[in-house]
Amino acid sequence: MTASLTIALGTLRANPLRTALSTLGIVIGAAALVAVLTLGDGMERFGRQQLASTTDLQSVVLEPRTAEIIDNQAYPLDDYLVLTRADAEAIMASIPRVSAGLLTLSGSAQVTLPEGLTDTAQVIATLPGQADVLKRGFAAGRYFTAKEATARAPVVVLSFGLGATTGGGDVAAALGKRVGIRGQDYQVIGVMASTGPERMPSVYAPIDLAAVLLAPTPRPRAPTLVLQAERIEDVATVRAGVEGWLAARYGADWSRKARVHTNMQRVNQSERAILVFKLFLGAITGIALLVGGIGIMNVLLASVTERTREIGVRKAIGARRRDLLAQFLLESVTIAGLGSVIGTLLGFAGAFGVTALMRQRFGAPVYAAFSWGTLAVSAGAAVLVGVVFGIYPALRAARLSPIEAIRHE
Structure with missing residues (x-):
């Protein structure tokens, strides 16, 4: 050779x-x-x-199964998953390839704006420091901090449209103003950037304030956890990790309490x-x-x-x-x-x-x-x-x- x-x-x-x-x-x-x-x-x-940065293709959603659909009819379930802050932190710490997580609890409420105006808005309660998972920047101000959340500080962040209304057309002018929700005043510390026409105005607040921001319900409100995979290829790994955590915590029939879903079809x-x-x-x-x-x-x-x-x-x-x-x-x-x-x-x-x-x-x-x-x-x-x-x-x-x-x- x-x-x-x-x-x-x-x-x-x-x-x-x-x-x-x-x-x-x-x-x-x-x-x-x-x-x-x-x-x-x-x-x-x-x-x-x-x-x-712009879509939820890398998201893995863990949400409670609060109802069962039989013959196109929804029947409420009593034994569903109610995640706590400790649960969310444990899941995020135990699963590899997770870049961030978003624990949310939402509902609608009447918001009293300056000048006596009122508007119906979606109240979204989250953990502090999770603005990046929402995939939105800020038109003005900032998101609430862990210190403010722990102290239950009366602060909120508004969606762009609601911020513009509060500031009289200028979102920056909305900072420092106070809005009323269920009889209590909250200081506006931030306004989210615009993402197009708003279907419904939104108010973002610390999840520790959810009990006073949202009206009581006959059954406990159940938060939803959204995990962000580091890469699109990691979505399946993160989903398997979430399902493994649920199986270890609730056994093989965990699917009766919660469901895990992704946009894997769009990913593929x-x-x-x-x-x-x-x-x-x-x-x-x-x-x-x-x-x-x-x-x-x-x-x-x-x-x-x-x-x-x-x-x-x-x-x-x-x-x-x-x-x-x-x-x-x-x-x-x-x-x-x-x-x-x-x-x-x-x-x-x-x-x-x-x-x-x-x-x-x-x-x-x-x-x-x-x-x-x-x-x-x-x-x-x-x-x-x-x-x-x-x-x-x-x-x-x-x-x-x-x-x-x-x-x-």
């Missing part, structure tokens, strides 16, 4: 122009493939970041769409590699014809068929490998350079991303092309009769 490699490299060095031209096709194909896959990786990463759809996109573009650019492989085969076939006498002499002095087979295959794989290395470097440089230029000149949110998978695909494709398109010329050389080959002019 070492001798075959030495002869193969010597042949390539002896014909630099032929080697360069046969390598060029692989360089172009590998560069195109790497550039497309790198852009695909960048789009995938950017898309995941957008999904994580998004993953399939990204995969199909990358496969489609990869297949198109892979055609360039095939063209490069055909170029290698043509060059090697011409080389076999030119070196027929040399092949005959080598076989006459003891070269085996497998030696010749290895020599020509190594020539093919070397050409493909060299082209792959050069093409990979050019592909990465081109992808990162073009996307940087597009962001700078046009402000387009287009990114490239490095991944080991792209390197593996590029290297694997090069070896495959080298073997597939080198096998026929190698077999043709190996099968030559030494007598006929020596007589060849």
